[in-house]
Amino acid sequence: MSATAAARAIVTALAAAGVRDVVVSPGSRSAPFAYAVAGAEEAGWLRAHVRLDERGAGFMAVGLARAAHRGGAPRPVAVVTTSGTAVANLHPAVLEASHSGLPLVLVTADRPHEFRGTGANQTTTQSGIFGPAVRAALDLPAGVPAAAVPGHVTRLVAAALGTISSDPGPVHLNVALREPLAPPDRWVPGRLPAGVPVTPPAPPPPLTLAAGLRTVVVAGDGAGAAAAAVARAGGWPLLAEPTSGARLPGAIVHYQALLAAGLGERAERVVVFGHPTLSRPVSALLARADAEVVVVGAGPRWTDVAGVATAVAGAVAPEPPAASDRRWAEAWQRADADLEDGWEPSGLEGAARLLWGTAGAAPLVLGSSNVVRAVDMAARPAPVRAHANRGLAGIDGTLATAIGLAAGVGTPVRAVVGDLTFLHDAGSLARGATEPAVDLQVVVLNDGGGGIFASLEYGAHPDRATFRRFFTTPQAVDLAPLARAYGGRHTLAELPALARLGPPGPGSGLHVVEVPIDVAEFVRSRRRLVARALDVVARHLTAGSQDS
Incomplete structure (x- = not known):
């Protein structure tokens, strides 16, 4: 042949x-x-x-x-x-x-x-x-x-x-392939032939989850709406990452801070969907050997980093919630509401909340590092369809992924990324002169380098020169001419102006919106929130939730 x-x-x-x-x-x-x-x-x-x-x-x-x-x-x-x-x-x-x-x-x-x-x-x-x-x-x-x-x-x-x-x-x-490589004639295919049907095996029956155990549902990346449905059916708190597809009304917003403050230590069972990757408090929760850890996943690559899973099931079916289940969920809801009341988000968290809330029907692509974590800490539960490359959580390919998503769904897409994520994949904005354009709004939360490292142990190291050169690696690039070189528009917007930024519309093409961000403020905000959470959790535990 x-x-x-x-x-x-x-x-x-x-x-x-x-x-x-x-x-x-x-x-x-x-x-x-x-x-x-x-x-x-x-x-x-x-x-x-x-x-x-x-x-x-x-x-x-x-x-x-x-x-x-x-x-x-x-x-x-x-x-x-x-x-x-x-x-x-x-x-x-x-x-x-x-x-x-x-x-x-x-x-x-x-x-x-x-x-x-x-x-x-x-x-x-x-x-x-x-x-x-x-x-x-x-x-x-x-x-x-x-x-x-x-x-x-x-x-x-x-x-x-x-x-x-x-x-x-x-x-x-x-x-x-051997030469010749050029075809001898023009191929005109006829009707598409039928493929060979491949029938999947029947799914196993769901695992029944008994009521009465203090249970939390963790929804990681790609968990899907099933996680929210299980939390609803069991009457349990839902801790949903923004790209889980389950951060729907009823989910706990400030779950990271509440876990860091110790509220999760009282959980007797953890039900895990998807691939959680965003916080150390969640990792600690999933590593508890003194609680039931039920992992829900249809395939062989389930998430159980610590090796403590007590059950793995393709699906689960909660029994109707007991009164203690409702009290447990209410304790989480009250603590979350108390944390929200009076919370003053940093500029990054405020931008994240606003960009999540104003995405409208546009699919949302989130960059790794601080961006997706800020959204996780700030986004109110809403039916936003958010995507991120959390398989290996790298910053590479984020813009190309957003372009592919826009081409696939046929609608405008909003991408929210950091400055390094943008620069790492800026070449993907190049479009062939004969290729159709997509409508892509790229919001660059520019914190002047790899701000994620400021929240890790390296951020407190006294050798600031090494930290700046080898970790944050700020780049000497002007984003405005770069955006124009790829046929796009560029807008430099301060945080207050984000409130006037609408979702991308049909025919809008490439629009790069650059927003300067103070990453140090974000780090301080996270610490303040955890400190407040310690007080909130202590008050709720002493106010009668011990029997929850």
């Missing part, structure tokens, strides 16, 4: 298996795929997205996969690259997709097997390059029979979706 025939067969099989978005980075060895994807797009089988940089392409695919998951019907997203370093540049996105359970199909063009290990140009060992980060990998030799392609692709897509394994994530299809 020629390189052109192989590419057409693989693209056909991908589309038949449910792939509707393919991100392509340009290259020579991958040329047969470029032509095949273009033909499939013209036939209406899928959408193509062309990105210059493979790292940005990988994270755009992450955003597209998040968009499909947001719609309730996870779909695999394919990424096509040429050979050599292009493949390695996918690795950060592959790791994020692996730890977030996102179904990416990595299609990498390669030299024929006889060129490997000979010193041939742009030839390296691509097979197995992603190691255990992929759920499955296949190295297709040049000239593989066409009849074998659909079965291989079906198996890979099923592995990416976790249809059988309940363990979704990226898969790797490495394809050796």
